[in-house]
Amino acid sequence: MKNLIIASTSTLHGGEYLDYLLPTLENHFKNCDTIIFIPYARPGGMTHDEYTERVAIAFSKINKKIIGLHIFKNPIEALEKAGGIFTGGGNTFLLVTQLYENDVMQTLSNVIESGTPYLGSSAGSNITGISMQTTNDMPIIYPPSFKTLGAIPFNLNPHYLDPNLQSKHMGETRETRIKEFHAFNTTPVLGLREGSWLDVKGEKILLKGNLTARLFRQNQVPEEINPETDLAFLGN
Numbered sequence: 001m002k003n004l005i006i007a008s009t010s011t012l013h014g015g016e017y018l019d020y021l022l023p024t025l026e027n028h029f030k031n032c033d034t035i036i037f038i039p040y041a042r043p044g045g046m047t048h049d050e051y052t053e054r055v056a057i058a059f060s061k062i063n064k065k066i067i068g069l070h071i072f073k074n075p076i077e078a079l080e081k082a083g084g085i086f087t088g089g090g091n092t093f094l095l096v097t098q099l100y101e102n103d104v105m106q107t108l109s110n111v112i113e114s115g116t117p118y119l120g121s122s123a124g125s126n127i128t129g130i131s132m133q134t135t136n137d138m139p140i141i142y143p144p145s146f147k148t149l150g151a152i153p154f155n156l157n158p159h160y161l162d163p164n165l166q167s168k169h170m171g172e173t174r175e176t177r178i179k180e181f182h183a184f185n186t187t188p189v190l191g192l193r194e195g196s197w198l199d200v201k202g203e204k205i206l207l208k209g210n211l212t213a214r215l216f217r218q219n220q221v222p223e224e225i226n227p228e229t230d231l232a233f234l235g236n
Contacts, residue, residue, distance in 0.1 A: 003028070003117045004151060004200035006128050008158040008192040010089055010121040018058040018121075020195060024208075026062040029117055032083025034065040038108075040098035041090025041123040055088060069104075076107045082116055089122025089158075092135040096127060096143040109149045118151075122158050125192070129155040134181055134189050136174075152198070152205055153188075153235030155181075160191030160214060175214075175222065182218040188234045189216040190225070198231070205231040 005021070005028050012020050029035060039051040046054075052068035059066050066086075072078040079085065085108070087095070099105040112118050112128075120128055126135050127148040134155040161174050172180075178189050192198070196209035207213055212224040215234075225231070 001115050001202040002112060002151060002200050003115055004112065004128060005119045005197055006125045006152070006156070006192075006200065007119070007121040007197040008125065008160070009194050012195055016058070017054060021197070022058075022062055024197075024199075025059075025119060028119065029062075029064055029084045032064075032117065034067060035059065035084040035086050035119075036069050036078055036082040037066045038069045038085065038087040038095075038099075038124070040070075040102075041088055041092065041095035043088070043090035051088060051090075055086065075102050075104050079104060079107050079111050079116075082111065084117040084119075085111070086119040087121075087124030087127065089124055091140055092123040092126045092132050092137045093139050093141050093143055095123045096132050096146070096148060097141050099127070100144045105149070109151070112149060112151050125156055125158050125198075128152050130187050131155060133185065133187075134178060152200065152231075154231070155187050155189045157189055157191045160193050162214075175216070178216045182216065186218045188218075190214070190231065191216065196227075203232050203235075205234075207231065 011017050037052050037055050039048040048068055048070040056066040069075050126132050128151040130150050131146045132148050133146050134157045191214035193211045196211050199206045199208050207225055207227050207229050212226055214222055215225050216222050
């Protein structure tokens with residue numbers, strides 16, 4: 001049975017890394033002592049080792065050990081034997097490229113489908129959707145494919161921001177960019193606001209946190225989705 005926490009962000013304004021999620025993660029990873037961390041997205045260009053160390057400090061608060069996937073000579077075997085997996089945020093183009101180049105995209109999909117507890121934040125959440133095409137990230141590298149894990153039957157737009165009617169900025173809003181996506185694609189897109197996450201258990205996909213999420217579907221008016229809504233209907 002699939003068992004995922006898919007978070008919009010790792011850090012809330014004024015908070016420490018993952019602090020707001022730690023009570024949820026303590027339960028999520030209750031049956032494992034060690035978690036494999038996938039550091040491929042490299043936020044701000046930090047090294048894999050630097051990123052893994054940052055994550056290890058956060059997880060030490062709930063007595064979990066973190067090991068970076070990058071240190072394994074056989075990353076496929078490491079994922080297959082993992083008790084839990086976390087993919088952190090950063091650049092989704094880089095993350096997806098590295099998952100394909102290290103030949104672990106399909107393995108990651110397989111172990112998620114078989115029930116290995118998975119946590120994603122930001123870019124690590126983007127990849128749980130059908131494709132990475134609704135990321136906010138700059139295309140700093142060209143991945144072999146935009147296709148991702150398909151663990152949920154829709155795409156995500158993490159860090160979703162509503163239009164600021166007081167702003168003088170004339171660039172595209174997130175809603176505009178998602179509308180552009182739907183000019184060529186039928187995949188639903190969920191705008192996941194900061195502090196929100198999806199709790200996936202089997203076929204159930206519950207919206208968690210205090211905020212609504214914004215659902216976009218091709219040729220339909222966007223709608224607000226309330227917390228505790230099961231989004232599994234998007235796969236029908």
